[in-house]
Amino acid sequence: MMMMMRLGMRLRLGMRLGQEELSTHSATTLYTIEGIILAPGPGLRVGAQWPADIKLSIDNGEYQGFVRRDGNFMISGIPAGSYVLYAHHADIFFQPIRVEIARNGNIRARQLSHIKPSHVVKLPYPLLLKPLERRKYFRTREQWNLLDYVLNPMVLLMVVPLLMMLLLSRLITDPETKREIESIQFPQIPNNMPDLGDLLTSFVTGKRLPEKKKPTPGTAHKRRN
Template identity: 25%
Template structure:
């Protein structure tokens, strides 16, 4: 019983300084319906990873307080990169367009 109480107390200490980063990803108007499946939220590279829900919202939990670089990655669409210092929540991140992998030949 004492071991469980100590473990619960330590868990509370570890997670008490953590927070969540919440936001909404806005895809282009003509985005395919499965864009969410291939989209990831990366905080400080790949230190913390989040997934986008079907409504475009996301939550990255258990992130220690501080400043972070938040990136939305998708193989087809490009999204603006955000530096999170102290901004209103939830974040709203809009697509900047479709990714261009090839140059158009003339």
């Protein structure tokens, strides 16, 4: 008798739990997100089967959808909450959209901004997705440009002083100032500096450079009469 009573209590408890789950499931209202994707322009270079290549996902694939041939789409079975809609295509980039579904069924959309989350830009509903640009998987090879060559620091260091000297010589009209500039003695390179060819030879062969002997002052011999 005790065993039968325990089994009956367990059955009643299981039936109550099942009824509660059914009631909560029926109380949860599911909604549908609708929208349209505009056809990409000829500059994006996409084939005619572009709607079949687009895959829609909400919250990293928790809810998914596909696009019809005319560009319309529907994603059903979504409860109330805040979601992010992504449109994935191998060659086209779409801006993700934040979609908020209220408990009363009101659906609002706005731009998704990770930099300024407080900045709200409302979007129309049903959603209107427009392809922004073509995805770039490779970096364009840089071509030779004359401006880059002129703005090279090495070129500037060589050309700018020369131009300054030419301009100063033409701008200065005072003859005394010109003489002062011409009389400026620039530092001379000492004679005991090693030759560049000798440096390269010693670097390749591993031998040290021979030291240059300092010239000794010669002694003047007096002629004998």
